[in-house]
Amino acid sequence: MILVTGGTGLVGSFLLAELSRRGLSVRAIYRSEMPSAVAGMQPVEWVPGDLRDGLGLRSALEGVTHVFHCAGLVSYAPQDEEELLRINVEGTANIVDACLERPGIRLGYVSSVAALGGGAAAAQREQVTTEPLRIDEQSQWDLGAEHNAYATSKYLAELEVWRGISEGLQAVMVNPAVVLGPADWHRSSTRLFRYAYDEHRFYTPSSLNLVDVRDVVEMLASLTLDTNRSGERYVLSAGRWPLAEVLGLMAAGFGKRAPTVAVPGWAAETIWRLEHVRSLLTGARPLITRDTARAGRRPLAYQADKIRHELGREFRPLSETIRWCCQELAQA
Template sequence: MILVTGGTGLVGSFLLAELVRRGLPVRAIYRGEAAPVVAGAETVEWVPGDLRDGLGLRTALEGVTHVFHCAGLVSYAPQDEEELLRVNVEGTANIVDACLERPGIRLGYVSSVAALGGGAAAAQRELPSTEVLRIDEQSQWDLGAEHNAYATSKYLAELEVWRGVSEGLRAVVVNPSVVLGPADWHRSSTRLFRYAYNEHRFYTPSSLNLVDVRDVAEMLAQLTLDTDHSGERYVLNAGRWPLAEVLGLMAENFGKRPPTVAVPGWAAETIWRLEHVRSLLTGARPLITKDTARAGRRPLEYQADKVCRELGRQFRPLPETIRWCCQELAQGEIVRW
C-alpha cells in the first residue's frame, strides 16, 4: 500500500496516475468535505487528514509500505511566512515521526531546488553576465546569506527528513526546479501559460530552470520504488531557458501574440516596492514580490546529471513539454475564464 500526501497538487496528481498505472494500491490524504477526483487515479482510496494531525497520519499509515510526501505550500507573499513553516516544516516533521514509528517504511519527499540555497549564493557573487553558476546536489546552504521564506521552509523541511534518515528511516529526496504541467492556471507555475494566453506585452530579461511534471512523477516513483538508495537527494531539472523564449513557445502553441517588450531591472524593482505598499494598505496579496521580481535574474543552472546517470534516462525537451501543456489546457474548461 502506498500513501500519498498532496495528491490534488500538480506533482501529486500526476504521481497518483503513475502509481495507478503501475497497478499499485494507493491511499491519498485530502482536506475538505468531499474526496477529490483526479484524472487517471479513480481507484485511489481517499482518506481525510491533515499534515498537522499526528494521530490522523498514524491512522493513515496502517498497512503502508511506501510514503510519497508531495504536500506543501508554495508562496512568496510576506503574509504566508508563518503558514510556510507550519505546512512545510511542521507537516514534514509529523510525516517523518509517523514513519519512524513503523520500521520498514520508505519515504519519497518532494523538496525544491530552492532548498539548495543557490539563488542566495548567486545573488551574493559578482558574476559576469555571461557566466552561469551551476548548482548540484553538493550545494551547501549558506546560513549567512539572505534566503526567502519559501526556500527557508523547504530547507528546514529537508532537515527533518535527514533527521529521520539518521534515526533509521529509508528516504530519498527530489529537488525539482519550476514544474510545468496542465493544471489550475491560477496557481503556481501554470500561471505562466495564462500570462502567454492573455497576450501580455511585457517580459523580464531573465531565465527559468524548468522540468516536466511527468518526469518528476516518474523519476520520483522510480527512485522510491525501484531503487534501494537512501539518504540521497536528486536535482530534477531539464534545463535553463530565457523567459522570453519560454513565453514565446507558449504563445505560439496557443496561437497568440508573444510578449515583445523587455522590462528593465529598475522597473521591476519599483513595481515590487509599490506592490508591497499596496498589500500593506489593503491586506491583499502582492501581485509581485521582491523574490519573484528578482527570480531568474541570477545566472544559475541546476545540474541533474546524477539522476540521469542513476536512472539511465533523460528529461523531456522543453518544446515537447510546452506543446503538451498547451494542448491539454486548450482542451479543458480551464482556458475559458
C-alpha cells in the same frame, strides 16, 4: 499500499496517475473536499487529514509500505511566512515521526531546488559575469546569507528528513526546478501559461530552470519504488531557458501573440515595492514580490547529471512539454 500527501496538487495528482498506471493500491490525504474520481485511474482511497495532525497521520499510515510526501505550500508573499513553516516544516516533521514508528516504510520526499541555496553566491556572481552558477546536490546552504521564506522552509523540511534518515528511516528526496504541467490556471507555474494565453506584452530579461511534471513523478516513483537507495537527494531539471523563449513557446502553443517588450531590472524593483505598499494597505496578496522580481535574474543553472546517470534516462524536451501543456489546457 502507498500513501500520498498533496494528491490534489500538480505533482501529487500526476503521481497518483503514475501509481495507478503501475497498478498499485493508493491512499491519499485530502484536507477539505474529497476529490472526485478521475476517468482511467484505479480507485484512490481518499482519507481526510492534515499534516499538522500527528495522530491522524499515524492512522493514515496503517498498512502502508511507501509514503510520497508531495504536500507543501509554495508562496513568496510576506504574509505566508508563518504558514510556510507550519505546513512545510512542521508537516514534514510529523510525516517523518509517523514513518519512524513503522519500521520498513520508505519515504519519497518532494523538496525543491530552492532548498539547495546558492542565491547569495549567484547575486554576487551577477555583478561580475552573466555565466550561470552551476548548482548540484553537493551545494551547501549558506547559513549566513539572506534566503526567502519559501527556500528556508524547504531547507528546514529537508533537515527533518535527514533527521529521520539518521534515525533509521529509508528515504530519498528530489529537488525539482519549476515544474510545468497542465493544472489550475491560477496556481503555481501554470500561471505562466495563463500569462502567455492572455497575450501580455511584457517580460523580464530573466531565465528559468524547468522540468516536466511527468518526469518528476516518473523519476520520484522509480527512486522510491524500484531502488533501495536511501539518504540521497536528486536535482530534477531539464535545463535553463530565457523567460522570453519560454513565453514565446507558450504563446505559440495557444496561437497567441508572444510578449515583445522587455522590462528592465529597475522597473521590476519599482513594481515590487509598489505592490508591497498596495498589499499592506489593502490586505491583498502582492502580484509580484521582491523574491519573485529577483529570482529569475540570478544566474543559476541546476545540474541533473546524478539522476540521469543513476536512472539512465533523459528529460523531455521543453518544446514537447509546452506543446503538451497547451493542448491539455486548451481542452480543459
